Amino acid sequence: MAPTVRYLTSLLGILVTVIGSTSASEADFSGKQDIYYLNHTDTSLFEFEKLQLTDKVLAKLSEHQLSQQSAISFARLPQHVWTRQANGSYPKCKTYPGDADWPSDASWRLFDVLLGRRLIKTVPEASLCYPEWGQYSAAACQSLTAGWNNSTLSSRGGACRIENPTSIRSIIFQGMTCMPPNYTASFLGNKVSCTVGGFPEYSVNVTNIAQIQIAVNIARELNLRLVIKNTGHDFGAKSTGKGALNIWTHYLKDAEYYPEYKTDNYTGPAFKLGAGIQVVDANRLAKERGVTLIGGEGITVGMIGGYIQGGGHSPLTSIYGMAADHVLSIQVVTADGRFVTANAKTNSDLFWALRGGGAGTFGVVTSITVKAFPKIKVTTMRYNVTTGGNFTQDKFWEMQRAYVDGFEKYADLGYYSYYRIRHVGTEIFHDMTSMVAPNTTEAEFRKTMGPLFEKWAELGVPYQPIIREYDNYSDAWYEGFPQEVWTWAMRQASRFFPRDVISDPKKRATVMDTIRGVFDAGSHILQFNIRNPPGTAAIDNAVNPAWRDVLMFAIMFVTWNVTDPAPFVEQFSRNLTYEWNPRWKALTPGSGTYMSESDYIEPNWQESFHGSKYPKLLSIKKRWDPQGVFYATNAVGSEEWQLGELIMGHLPSQNSKLCRK
Numbered sequence: 098m099a100p101t102v103r104y105l106t107s108l109l110g111i112l113v114t115v116i117g118s119t120s121a122s123e124a125d126f127s128g129k130q131d132i133y134y135l136n137h138t139d140t141s142l143f144e145f146e147k148l149q150l151t152d153k154v155l156a157k158l159s160e161h162q163l164s165q166q167s168a169i170s171f172a173r174l175p176q177h178v179w180t181r182q183a184n185g186s187y188p189k190c191k192t193y194p195g196d197a198d199w200p201s202d203a204s205w206r207l208f209d210v211l212l213g214r215r216l217i218k219t220v221p222e223a224s225l226c227y228p229e230w231g232q233y234s235a236a237a238c239q240s241l242t243a244g245w246n247n248s249t250l251s252s253r254g255g256a257c258r259i260e261n262p263t264s265i266r267s268i269i270f271q272g273m274t275c276m277p278p279n280y281t282a283s284f285l286g287n288k289v290s291c292t293v294g295g296f297p298e299y300s301v302n303v304t305n306i307a308q309i310q311i312a313v314n315i316a317r318e319l320n321l322r323l324v325i326k327n328t329g330h331d332f333g334a335k336s337t338g339k340g341a342l343n344i345w346t347h348y349l350k351d352a353e354y355y356p357e358y359k360t361d362n363y364t365g366p367a368f369k370l371g372a373g374i375q376v377v378d379a380n381r382l383a384k385e386r387g388v389t390l391i392g393g394e395g396i397t398v399g400m401i402g403g404y405i406q407g408g409g410h411s412p413l414t415s416i417y418g419m420a421a422d423h424v425l426s427i428q429v430v431t432a433d434g435r436f437v438t439a440n441a442k443t444n445s446d447l448f449w450a451l452r453g454g455g456a457g458t459f460g461v462v463t464s465i466t467v468k469a470f471p472k473i474k475v476t477t478m479r480y481n482v483t484t485g486g487n488f489t490q491d492k493f494w495e496m497q498r499a500y501v502d503g504f505e506k507y508a509d510l511g512y513y514s515y516y517r518i519r520h521v522g523t524e525i526f527h528d529m530t531s532m533v534a535p536n537t538t539e540a541e542f543r544k545t546m547g548p549l550f551e552k553w554a555e556l557g558v559p560y561q562p563i564i565r566e567y568d569n570y571s572d573a574w575y576e577g578f579p580q581e582v583w584t585w586a587m588r589q590a591s592r593f594f595p596r597d598v599i600s601d602p603k604k605r606a607t608v609m610d611t612i613r614g615v616f617d618a619g620s621h622i623l624q625f626n627i628r629n630p631p632g633t634a635a636i637d638n639a640v641n642p643a644w645r646d647v648l649m650f651a652i653m654f655v656t657w658n659v660t661d662p663a664p665f666v667e668q669f670s671r672n673l674t675y676e677w678n679p680r681w682k683a684l685t686p687g688s689g690t691y692m693s694e695s696d697y698i699e700p701n702w703q704e705s706f707h708g709s710k711y712p713k714l715l716s717i718k719k720r721w722d723p724q725g726v727f728y729a730t731n732a733v734g735s736e737e738w739q740l741g742e743l744i745m746g747h748l749p750s751q752n753s754k755l756c757r758k
């Protein structure tokens with residue numbers, strides 16, 4: 098018997114014994130919660146978290162004297178590891194289809210049984226445009242094509258694309274191997290064809306902890322690439338990978354409200370949120386309970402995945418700090434397959450790392466308990482302007498300078514803004530997606546902004562602001578941040594601009610010249626006016642220290658047409674990293690940027706994303722995942738690995754093998 102089949106059959110034998118089923122087909126986990134129940138002192142578990150493989154279960158296995166117990170046991174490193182070769186070193190590359198050790202179809206079927214039939218073989222979303230995949234439909238392909246830029250596109254019978262186990266936004270890094278025919282990329286030399294490419298081979302549509310543990314154990318023992326996908330929003334395509342087994346967390350939607358949650362340091366309202374909760378869910382739950390939750394602006398973004406673990410920002414950051422600052426407890430499956438609690442008292446190193454150190458590399462988070470804040474009134478402002486006629490581009494940039502002159506004042510009042518400056522033909526289109534003034538009435542807001550509005554009137558800025566007061570944040574957020582576009586033919590880079598740079602008139606003027614310079618060279622710009630409130634720098638978590646004195650966060654991004662030739666796209670992309678972002682970096686020495694909205698090939702990313710916290714993060718990664726079970730591009734510990742192929746000579750392709758350096 099091949100090692101893989103032997104491994105899986107032994108595993109199956111164990112599980113069938115444990116859960117008392119008589120045949121493999123009955124090995125369904127539902128209704129067997131009593132066997133796996135584990136109690137925690139600080140919080141009750143969600144139902145889905147109660148079904149788990151515990152040390153107790155494994156002890157039971159010894160009673161049955163199963164010699165292959167180590168196959169599923171939580172790795173007791175370093176002795177037993179199956180993936181070690183005779184000489185004790187790990188295999189250089191992960192195992193891929195076509196390799197001798199790749200599980201056979203029969204093995205995958207066994208695996209599916211172990212998982213209670215939750216395994217899904219990848220069928221790319223756009224395969225319905227390709228007859229050879231056997232589900233061709235001209236009409237469905239037409240509607241998929243028309244809505245390809247829509248993050249919640251209804252492609253088939255009401256299912257939305259976030260409900261596809263492998264669809265991701267940053268499809269360029271996947272290799273664009275299965276696009277709607279109208280969007281195949283000439284710059285990648287793609288034929289009109291559909292292959293799995295850089296998508297995972299299989300996904301596990303997880304609904305309990307045991308499934309996650311089994312998937313982690315199998316990926317570790319069989320040396321498979323493992324990815325975690327939640328919504329697929331990640332700009333760095335960190336939720337995809339060729340040949341991978343994908344743990345898909347989208348349906349872990351449980352949520353529980355605690356009116357009075359207690360820890361040594363906190364007594365107050367809190368929400369425990371499952372890994373699949375999205376920003377839109379969180380804000381709905383908060384409204385129902387008459388409280389406020391700290392989440393991002395993007396409506397379909399995952400709240401508990403890349404966002405909070407990556408140290409994400411919020412329209413409420415200027416008054417409350419980062420979402421990760423308000424985490425009370427985390428449930429997580431680690432690389433050894435154990436399900437653990439991480440909080441201030443238990444596994445506190447992991448707790449520290451998961452609050453801002455980045456997702457996808459320390460373990461599979463299944464839920465996070467976060468503080469909830471009192472309901473507050475919020476005033477928002479939206480507007481847009483387009484240059485033309487007597488509103489010249491120079492006038493536009495004067496408008497921008499006048500606005501940025503007030504950044505310190507606005508942010509210190511707790512305001513936030515998110516706005517875009519884009520090329521439309523030869524003109525500039527600028528939209529304030531929303532300026533958000535928490536805990537502020539419309540009258541107070543108008544008073545604060547009065548001097549700016551006067552200045553803009555003098556400049557003849559043709560804007561018609563919509564200013565509105567809401568009695569709660571959820572409603573303000575819902576109206577202020579509409580459905581986003583799933584932009585995919587793009588590349589971006591970004592930088593924080595700290596307070597000392599923005600508050601100095603001379604440096605500020607240079608910053609504005611440099612931003613304009615990058616815009617005029619062909620990039621679009623996204624900007625945030627945001628601060629971290631006093632005291633947050635002292636919070637002991639893994640949030641990038643450079644966040645703490647930021648006053649402006651700026652993103653440059655280039656977009657292109659799929660028909661554009663490779664030399665142009667490549668030069669555009671290289672300019673971003675090697676020409677334009679260095680100009681911003683030169684003005685902000687020692688600062689950094691936000692990992693989840695950064696350059697895919699950020700040079701010296703350890704410093705930019707983590708600053709002085711990197712060495713500690715790396716040591717925690719080595720402690721909890723010494724074998725490198727978890728990998729994501731530019732995540733902590735990823736410097737030990739490399740992807741074998743580059744797109745356009747400079748972008749690591751997720752459609753290539755992942756190997757140790």
Ligand SMILES: Cc1cc2nc3c(=O)[nH]c(=O)nc-3n(C[C@H](O)[C@H](O)[C@H](O)COP(=O)(O)OP(=O)(O)OC[C@H]3O[C@@H](n4cnc5c(N)ncnc54)[C@H](O)[C@@H]3O)c2cc1C
Pocket residue numbers: 266324325326327328329330331332335336346372392393394395396397398399400401402403404405406407408409410411456457458460461462463581582693694729
């Ligand atoms: C339209 C849009 C708006 C955005 N708005 C904001 C914003 O306002 N503020 C902000 O800070 N960011 C924002 N972002 C960035 C966003 O936070 C990141 O893209 C983030 O990575 C998305 O996380 P996800 O879990 O939804 O996505 P995914 O792509 O599914 O996952 C992202 C990463 O997290 C890992 N991961 C996911 N779930 C888990 C889990 N349960 N355990 C461990 N690892 C996990 C994945 O492996 C991957 O590495 C926005 C992005 C977009 C596209």
Ligand SMILES: *[C@@H]1O[C@H](CO)[C@@H](O)[C@H](O)[C@H]1NC(C)=O
Pocket residue numbers: 134135136
């Ligand atoms: C878990 O806690 C509950 C309530 O405190 C208790 O009733 C139950 O017996 C405990 N279960 C186990 C397995 O310890």
Ligand SMILES: *[C@@H]1O[C@H](CO)[C@@H](O)[C@H](O)[C@H]1NC(C)=O
Pocket residue numbers: 182183184185186
């Ligand atoms: C261990 O063995 C593997 C396979 O036989 C080989 O590729 C590798 O180089 C060896 N490693 C060391 C450190 O000798």
Ligand SMILES: *[C@@H]1O[C@H](CO)[C@@H](O)[C@H](O)[C@H]1NC(C)=O
Pocket residue numbers: 238239240242243279
């Ligand atoms: C592709 O583009 C052509 C030309 O614009 C259009 O006629 C056709 O309907 C598009 N196909 C799909 C599937 O949308």
Ligand SMILES: *[C@@H]1O[C@H](CO)[C@@H](O)[C@H](O)[C@H]1NC(C)=O
Pocket residue numbers: 244247248249250251257580
């Ligand atoms: C995206 O698709 C959803 C579902 O089909 C639809 O409700 C929404 O209006 C679309 N958004 C855009 C911007 O087209």
Ligand SMILES: *[C@@H]1O[C@H](CO)[C@@H](O)[C@H](O)[C@H]1NC(C)=O
Pocket residue numbers: 217260261262302304348
């Ligand atoms: C994933 O599981 C959920 C919950 O059981 C189910 O509603 C959904 O249809 C499944 N999706 C796929 C693609 O299997």
Ligand SMILES: *[C@@H]1O[C@H](CO)[C@@H](O)[C@H](O)[C@H]1NC(C)=O
Pocket residue numbers: 360361362441442
């Ligand atoms: C409580 O806060 C103190 C200081 O902020 C910190 O050192 C300690 O670890 C915290 N303890 C818990 C249980 O949160």
Ligand SMILES: *[C@@H]1O[C@H](CO)[C@@H](O)[C@H](O)[C@H]1NC(C)=O
Pocket residue numbers: 480481528561563
């Ligand atoms: C720009 O603002 C105007 C006036 O408020 C509004 O009607 C219009 O929809 C906005 N356009 C865009 C593209 O946001």
Ligand SMILES: *[C@@H]1O[C@H](CO)[C@@H](O)[C@H](O)[C@H]1NC(C)=O
Pocket residue numbers: 416536
């Ligand atoms: C909101 O404003 C009130 C009064 O102006 C103040 O007492 C309260 O602390 C503020 N809340 C927050 C969260 O800033």
Ligand SMILES: *[C@@H]1O[C@H](CO)[C@@H](O)[C@H](O)[C@H]1NC(C)=O
Pocket residue numbers: 487488555556557
């Ligand atoms: C620009 O032109 C418009 C209409 O033509 C006029 O109302 C406005 O005052 C002009 N603004 C400036 C600054 O000249």
Ligand SMILES: *[C@@H]1O[C@H](CO)[C@@H](O)[C@H](O)[C@H]1NC(C)=O
Pocket residue numbers: 243244245246584585586656657658659
């Ligand atoms: C979708 O995005 C692509 C790439 O940015 C662009 O070329 C195309 O025109 C967009 N399609 C629609 C329908 O907006």
Ligand SMILES: *[C@@H]1O[C@H](CO)[C@@H](O)[C@H](O)[C@H]1NC(C)=O
Pocket residue numbers: 656657658661
């Ligand atoms: C894409 O093509 C359209 C129409 O041909 C053109 O207006 C636009 O400038 C092109 N975009 C880029 C980034 O080249």
Ligand SMILES: *[C@@H]1O[C@H](CO)[C@@H](O)[C@H](O)[C@H]1NC(C)=O
Pocket residue numbers: 618619665668669672676
């Ligand atoms: C890239 O930058 C170089 C140097 O500034 C410039 O000459 C070239 O036009 C740029 N190309 C693109 C596509 O941005």
